[in-house]
Amino acid sequence: MQVTTLGTGSPLPDPGRAGPATLVRTTGTQLLFDCGRGVVLRLAAAATGPVLLTSVLLTHLHSDHVCDLNDVITTRWAMSPVPAPLEVIGPAGTAALVERTLAMLSDDIGYRRAHHGDLNWDPPVTGVDVADGAVLELGEVTVRVAATDHMPVAPTVGYRVEADGAAVVIGGDSVPCAGLDRLCEGADAYVQTVVRPSLVAQVPSARFQDVLGYHSSIADAASTAARGGVSTLVLTHLVPAPWPGTEPEWVTEAAAHFAGEVVVAYDLYALELGVA
Numbered sequence: 675m676q677v678t679t680l681g682t683g684s685p686l687p688d689p690g691r692a693g694p695a696t697l698v699r700t701t702g703t704q705l706l707f708d709c710g711r712g713v714v715l716r717l718a719a720a721a722t723g724p725v726l727l728t729s730v731l732l733t734h735l736h737s738d739h740v741c742d743l744n745d746v747i748t749t750r751w752a753m754s755p756v757p758a759p760l761e762v763i764g765p766a767g768t769a770a771l772v773e774r775t776l777a778m779l780s781d782d783i784g785y786r787r788a789h790h791g792d793l794n795w796d797p798p799v800t801g802v803d804v805a806d807g808a809v810l811e812l813g814e815v816t817v818r819v820a821a822t823d824h825m826p827v828a829p830t831v832g833y834r835v836e837a838d839g840a841a842v843v844i845g846g847d848s849v850p851c852a853g854l855d856r857l858c859e860g861a862d863a864y865v866q867t868v869v870r871p872s873l874v875a876q877v878p879s880a881r882f883q884d885v886l887g888y889h890s891s892i893a894d895a896a897s898t899a900a901r902g903g904v905s906t907l908v909l910t911h912l913v914p915a916p917w918p919g920t921e922p923e924w925v926t927e928a929a930a931h932f933a934g935e936v937v938v939a940y941d942l943y944a945l946e947l948g949v950a
């Protein structure tokens with residue numbers, strides 16, 4: 675199993691970091707978690723693309739996690755030689771979001787169907803709402819769902835992906851909670867959105883300070899990883915993005931609470947787990 679952090683940025687535009695998105699792939703299965711800014715470009719850089727995805731899974735419906743879902747849907751549809759059904763799985767509201775996205779795309783769908791004689795179907799995309807406790811079999815992969823805590827944004831979910839004798843947790847945006855603890859139990863890797871409070875505190879903006887309340891700090895993520903006995907903690911969706919060269923400071927901050935390996939992710943960082 676390979677885990678690739680396709681996009682490690684946040685809503686703050688960054689020329690070097692695409693929006694939140696993580697790819698988990700095995701020999702026969704490719705799962706995309708979240709569809710942040712630039713996700714289709716990063717899929718191409720990872721030598722794959724929307725046509726090759728098994729499923730798309732969303733942690734929540736914040737714009738930075740879903741803003742390029744429409745690009746994933748359109749690119750898969752327009753590039754598939756035959757209809758390629760796609761499920762977009764996520765917390766309650768996902769099915770409705772998919773319907774609204776297809777409505778937003780209806781002009782383009784009409785143009786392309788009228789122009790290309792061999793493209794005579796609409797994007798076969800289905801939204802699937804899931805909740806705490808769901809267990810999904812996607813290709814050769816088992817995915818467990820738990821509720822997370824990103825209040826006042828709700829509902830939100832995290833995922834544990836099991837394949838090749840390994841497990842990786844995609845935590846999404848959340849403060850520490852029982853759901854994350856359950857997913858992390860004995861996992862090989864834990865990919866978590868983090869904020870660095872000491873830097874956020876220096877920005878004199880009430881709106882920016884608000885981000886502290888509903889994300890894990892580096893220390894929070896490290897404590898969750900330690901409680902779960904996780905092997906590798908992958909810090910992503912970094913707020914604010916580390917100034918180049920300061921990544922070791924993030925690692926040190928995590929290492930105060932967690933004895934395992936700590937990775938400060940960058941776009942297209944890849945981690946190999948288990949036996950393929």
Ligand SMILES: [Zn+2]
Nearest residue numbers: 734736824847
């Ligand atoms: Zn969020």
Ligand SMILES: [Zn+2]
Nearest residue numbers: 736738739847
């Ligand atoms: Zn976010």
